[in-house]
Amino acid sequence: MITGVALTYQLDEKTTVPCEDFSFQSGVTYISYAKKDIFSALSLSSVPFVSGSLSVDGVTLTPTGFTGGTAKVIKLDVKDTGSLTLVMFYSGSEEESAKAFSKLASQLKAIKFPAETEEDKKQKLVMLKTVLSLNPISYILIDLNDPLTQANRVLWELMFLDYKGTAFFLSENPAKASTKAKDEKVPLKKALYLPYRIPLLLTSFLAIFLSAYAQSEKIKLSSKWVLALGAAIIFLIANIVIGVFLSKKIVTKDTKKEALTSFEFISTITNVIGIALALLVAWLLSSKLTFLADGVFKGMGLALMTLVGAGLIFAQLIIGHAVLTNKLIKREEPLHSSESK
Secondary structure, three states, X not given: OEEEEEEEXXXXXXXXXXXXXXXXXXEEXXXXXXXXXXXXXXXXXXXXXXXXXXXXOOEEEEOOEEEOOEEEEEEEEEOOOEEEEEEEEEOXXXXXXXXXXXXXXXXXXXXXOOOOOHHHHHHHHHHHHHHHHOOOOOEEEEEOOOHHHHHOHHHHHHHOOOOOOEEEXXXXXXXXXXXXXXXXXXXXXXXXXXXXXXXXXXXHHHHHHHHHHOOOOOOOOOHHHHHHHHHHHHHHHHHHHHHHHHHHHHXXXXXXXXXXXXXXXXXXXXXXXXXHHHHHHHHHHHHHOOOOOHHHHOHHHXXXXXXXXXXXXXXXXXXXXXXXXXXXXXXXXXXXXXXOO
């Protein structure tokens, strides 16, 4: 049984925070962010009590100290996965408490290894859960506002599905969630940013125009034909490289499907505009100014421009998804500043 009565804690030199009364049994409890004062009170280490009492496992903590035992707190960072706080209330003697705490600390050190893959993370959390079950842990605190913990939220929740002890999850801050929702619109805004679109437009234009120019009777099968054809291919590749660069800058593992689709759609439309302009210029130069051969839009000329045009269009439709998939596989997570276990 975990009970808090008339608790007030010191937030800073000028501010005290009243905490509503609470009582919890064993099991997993989600504490809404609106009641984060309860979560803060349970963390012990960061909030000195001004009044009231917290009773856990027969041990009571008041502003004057402990009655019936003592307590220890461990802030544990699980590398590449997130963090949690372990709180142990010991009702035995100081010697017994120190021995139990030393045993726990030793076992936690034994599971210190990198967790780069999803399987590594699962294995590490299974081992952590085993350690917790073998020790007298009063309760566990998991703050879902920690970016790394939030990123691996599914793993943390799976770990505690059948947990026999007591665990508390602090829900995500609604204001933070709202900010994230706004941030998800950023890729679309960046996608519309003209300086990012101009290179795509130019390379798609040049790739198609040079494909048409390569069919000119004046240079056909000459060294200039080879250069024009080679340049068209180079600009096609450059267009794809620019698309990959933009995707890596804009697309993140948190990008929503709608934002990703918008980004790809705008990239594709940019290339379609470049293609259309190139075809218009090629038509004018072949039909009106006779700079290019009349047969540009027939046979090999048409086939070449169709092939290059298809590459320009379909590449931009799949690049965003390819980059997103790669980021999900690599599990690129924010670096954690604390020492990890």
